[in-house]
Amino acid sequence: MPQRIYLDHAATGPVDPRVFEAMRPWLSERFGNAAAVHRRGQEARAALEAARAQVAALIGAGDPADLIFTSGGTEANQLALVGLSRPGGAVVTSAVEHASVLEAARALASLGRVHRQLPVTSLALVPKEAVDEAGVGPGDLVSVMLVQNEVGSIEPVRAIADAAHRRGALVHTDAVQAAGSWPVDVAELGVDALSLSAHKFGGPQGVGALWIRPGAPFAPLFAGGAHERGRRPGTVPVALAVGMGEAARLARIELPERAFRLSRLRDRLLREVRSRVRGVELNGPEPPERSPGNLNLSFEGIAAGILLVRLDLEGVEASAGAACASGSTDVSHVLRAMGLPPGRAQSALRFTVGTTTRPRDIDEAARRIRRAVAGIREGRGVAREA
Numbered sequence: 001m002p003q004r005i006y007l008d009h010a011a012t013g014p015v016d017p018r019v020f021e022a023m024r025p026w027l028s029e030r031f032g033n034a035a036a037v038h039r040r041g042q043e044a045r046a047a048l049e050a051a052r053a054q055v056a057a058l059i060g061a062g063d064p065a066d067l068i069f070t071s072g073g074t075e076a077n078q079l080a081l082v083g084l085s086r087p088g089g090a091v092v093t094s095a096v097e098h099a100s101v102l103e104a105a106r107a108l109a110s111l112g113r114v115h116r117q118l119p120v121t122s123l124a125l126v127p128k129e130a131v132d133e134a135g136v137g138p139g140d141l142v143s144v145m146l147v148q149n150e151v152g153s154i155e156p157v158r159a160i161a162d163a164a165h166r167r168g169a170l171v172h173t174d175a176v177q178a179a180g181s182w183p184v185d186v187a188e189l190g191v192d193a194l195s196l197s198a199h200k201f202g203g204p205q206g207v208g209a210l211w212i213r214p215g216a217p218f219a220p221l222f223a224g225g226a227h228e229r230g231r232r233p234g235t236v237p238v239a240l241a242v243g244m245g246e247a248a249r250l251a252r253i254e255l256p257e258r259a260f261r262l263s264r265l266r267d268r269l270l271r272e273v274r275s276r277v278r279g280v281e282l283n284g285p286e287p288p289e290r291s292p293g294n295l296n297l298s299f300e301g302i303a304a305g306i307l308l309v310r311l312d313l314e315g316v317e318a319s320a321g322a323a324c325a326s327g328s329t330d331v332s333h334v335l336r337a338m339g340l341p342p343g344r345a346q347s348a349l350r351f352t353v354g355t356t357t358r359p360r361d362i363d364e365a366a367r368r369i370r371r372a373v374a375g376i377r378e379g380r381g382v383a384r385e386a
């Protein structure tokens with residue numbers, strides 16, 4: 001049985017063994033509730049606050065108290081959109097945000113708030129003048145992600161934030177796909193709020209964080225306790241927070257090395273696939289102008305869903321840019337917003353490398369991709385051809 005090759009690190013990745021070790025005691029003998037007054041609780045509290053400081057350091061946040069732990073990126077985005085938008089103001093998102101931002105904006109729109117979308121270029125980039133052209137005004141909330149999760153574009157968040165601030169709006173960025181492989185600094189980005197998710201950078205699933213600039217008018221979504229200074233009631237999962245803290249500490253120290261390594265692997269995969277397979281097109285920006293770990297490729301004449309299943313049989317785990325699970329021809333909102341021709345959008349797959357990907361995995365993946373594509377194009381079955 002050939003080894004499986006995991007190229008879906010943007011979806012999630014393994015917990016770093018060092019993170020797992022850091023979490024272990026907090027899952028067993030050190031099980032305290034960080035809100036309790038006794039010693040066990042106080043120890044948990046200290047661990048929680050140390051983790052908060054580590055996550056704050058990853059994003060250059062001066063005061064860790066401005067950061068609240070959440071159940072992940074989805075909740076952080078939800079809290080940001082609901083908590084920072086105002087009744088009279090519009091919610092302005094890019095057209096290529098993650099569903100957790102877009103659907104939150106749509107939910108707010110169904111309650112009467114205005115939702116406006118900023119268009120993107122064919123590389124999924126928000127044009128710098130988009131904020132002015134959208135007529136953003138005081139009381140509005142603008143949400144534009146830092147790294148696009150499907151095609152790896154790096155959005156001009158600083159320029160967008162400056163333009164939005166000049167017009168009196170608040171700015172949130174979803175940095176879920178950036179942390180760990182791209183620099184994230186709240187002061188440099190100039191934003192009012194920023195979302196993170198631990199499982200995208202070597203931490204556990206089920207924990208994330210929202211940083212809110214001090215003084216930004218944030219209204220909590222949940223009621224029911226003084227946890228996280230009343231901004232996110234509920235017992236904080238100490239072990240998960242400790243895991244996120246350790247993952248953040250490692251990501252900060254290792255960022256240059258990781259970004260370099262991932263981009264080399266990405267470039268190698270692109271080169272290998274292009275040299276072995278005809279009719280391949282890259283969606284999103286050419287490297288190095290894209291997220292270090294991300295490739296999104298269209299395979300001429302092949303439905304993404306069919307290739308995805310065929311690759312799985314070949315032992316390569318990737319993901320589709322098109323909503324193809326049910327064989328539908330729906331195209332992802334990201335590829336549609338980029339204006340890709342339908343055929344190209346329907347044949348798009350995402351390959352994302354991570355810290356555990358090895359160069360030899362890339363070469364083997366390219367061989368298997370070639371075999372899968374050739375098998376489909378030649379109408380062969382999945383029997384093991386050489």
Ligand SMILES: Cc1ncc(COP(=O)(O)O)c(C=O)c1O
Nearest residue numbers: 072073074098149174176177197
């Ligand atoms: C850009 C982006 N934002 C938000 C999320 C949601 O994060 P989580 O899985 O922690 O809810 C994801 C996850 O895929 C993402 O890629």
